[in-house]
Amino acid sequence: GVRKFFSPLVRAIARSEGISFDELSAIQGTGSGGRVTKQDLLAYIERKSPAKSFVPASKPEPVATPQAYNKSKSTIVPMDNLRQRIMEHMIRSRDTSVHVAAISEADMTGIANYIDRNAVEFQNREGFKLTYMPFIANACVKALKDFPLVNSSIEGTNIVMKNYVNLGIAVAIETTGLIVPVLKGADEKNILGLARGIYDLAMRARTKKLSPDDIVDSTFSITNYGVFGNLMGTPIINQPNIAILGVGVVQKRPVVINDAIAIRQMAYLTLSFDHRLIDGALGGQFLEKVIYYLENFDTTNQLYE
Known part of the structure; x- marks a missing residue:
C-alpha cells in the first residue's frame, strides 16, 4: 500500500505516547487527503485513556540503571544533609x-x-x-x-x-x-x-x-x-x-x-x-x-x- 505521510509534530506526539507506526497508520485522518492531524491523534489518545494512565510510568527511565557500574569495585557514600x-x-x-x-x-x-x-x-x-x-x-x-x-x-x-x-x-x-x-x-x-x-x-x-x-x-x-x-x-x-x-x-x-x-x-x-x-x-x-x-x-x- 501507499506509505502514509505524517507531520513531524504528529510523529513526535506518537513517539512520546508509545504509538507505533502501524497503529498510527490505522487512524482515520480528517486532514487533506485523509492525512492524520494533531487533533485526530489527540482524540485517538483520549479514546485510548486506559493506556494513557500508564504513560508516566515509562518516564523515569534515565535513573533506572543501578547495574551500570561494577559494584564489587565501587563504594556507596550517602550524601550528607549539606x-x-x-x-x-x-x-x-x-x-x-x-x-x-x-x-x-x-x-x-x-x-x-x-x-x-x-x-x-x-x-x-x-x-x-x-x-x-x-x-x-x-x-x-x-x-x-x-x-x-x-x-x-x-x-x-x-x-x-x-x-x-x-x-x-x-x-x-x-x-x-x-x-x-x-x-x-x-x-x-x-x-x-x-x-x-x-x-x-x-x-x-x-x-x-x-x-x-x-x-x-x-x-x-x-x-x-x-x-x-x-x-x-x-x-x-x-x-x-x-x-x-x-x-x-x-x-x-x-x-x-x-x-x-x-x-x-x-x-x-x-x-x-x-x-x-x-x-x-x-x-x-x-x-x-x-x-x-x-x-x-x-x-x-x-x-x-
Missing part, C-alpha cells in the same frame, strides 16, 4: 532561571599594585590578607546602583526592586561543600568594611558558626573560583538573585595597549544572568561597568585615615 541541600538548590536554580553567561576580562594591575603597597600594614592591623574580593565587591555595588534591575528578583509576574545591596559571597567549605553567606548592607561599606565583612563571613562559614540570618536575603552574588587557579566558569545563579558574578584567577598576561605589548595582571569575569528579566544588552553593559570600576579604582585612596 550536599543534599546543595543538590536541591542547584536543580531548583536550573529549573527556575534561564541561564545566560557573558564573559569579559578586566585589567587588575592597578588594584594588584595597590594591594602590594598596602599588604604589610593591612596584615599587621587586621590579622588577615588583603585580597581582590573587597575591590570586586565594591565594583559590583557601584554597578548595581547604575543598573538596579540586576539587583532585583522575580515574584510571579512582578519584579521586586531591592533598594539595598546584600552580597552573597560563595565560600567553599571542607572539600565537598559550598555555602553562600550574605554580606548585609554592602552598599554602606568602604573597601575596609567590605574586606572585614567578607573575611568574617568566610571564617564563620568554615567553622560552622553562621546564623540562619547570615544565609538569607542576598540581592546579588559573587563566586571566586580564581582562588583554585581557574581561568573562567559559568556559575549557577543563587536563587532568588537574578545574576551572579564569577571571578577567574588574576594572572600576568601580555596585552596590547596603544599598539604596544604590555604585561598586565588580567582576570576573566563571567556574569551569569537570568534571561527571563535581564537581556543580553543589559547583562553586557552591567559586566562592562563592573570592569570599568575595577580598572578605574582610585589607587590614591587611603585604606586607613
Whole structure:
C-alpha cells in the first residue's frame, strides 16, 4: 500500500505516547487527503485513556540503571544533609532561571599594585590578607546602583526592586561543600568594611558558626573560583538573585595597549544572568561597568585615615 505521510509534530506526539507506526497508520485522518492531524491523534489518545494512565510510568527511565557500574569495585557514600541541600538548590536554580553567561576580562594591575603597597600594614592591623574580593565587591555595588534591575528578583509576574545591596559571597567549605553567606548592607561599606565583612563571613562559614540570618536575603552574588587557579566558569545563579558574578584567577598576561605589548595582571569575569528579566544588552553593559570600576579604582585612596 501507499506509505502514509505524517507531520513531524504528529510523529513526535506518537513517539512520546508509545504509538507505533502501524497503529498510527490505522487512524482515520480528517486532514487533506485523509492525512492524520494533531487533533485526530489527540482524540485517538483520549479514546485510548486506559493506556494513557500508564504513560508516566515509562518516564523515569534515565535513573533506572543501578547495574551500570561494577559494584564489587565501587563504594556507596550517602550524601550528607549539606550536599543534599546543595543538590536541591542547584536543580531548583536550573529549573527556575534561564541561564545566560557573558564573559569579559578586566585589567587588575592597578588594584594588584595597590594591594602590594598596602599588604604589610593591612596584615599587621587586621590579622588577615588583603585580597581582590573587597575591590570586586565594591565594583559590583557601584554597578548595581547604575543598573538596579540586576539587583532585583522575580515574584510571579512582578519584579521586586531591592533598594539595598546584600552580597552573597560563595565560600567553599571542607572539600565537598559550598555555602553562600550574605554580606548585609554592602552598599554602606568602604573597601575596609567590605574586606572585614567578607573575611568574617568566610571564617564563620568554615567553622560552622553562621546564623540562619547570615544565609538569607542576598540581592546579588559573587563566586571566586580564581582562588583554585581557574581561568573562567559559568556559575549557577543563587536563587532568588537574578545574576551572579564569577571571578577567574588574576594572572600576568601580555596585552596590547596603544599598539604596544604590555604585561598586565588580567582576570576573566563571567556574569551569569537570568534571561527571563535581564537581556543580553543589559547583562553586557552591567559586566562592562563592573570592569570599568575595577580598572578605574582610585589607587590614591587611603585604606586607613
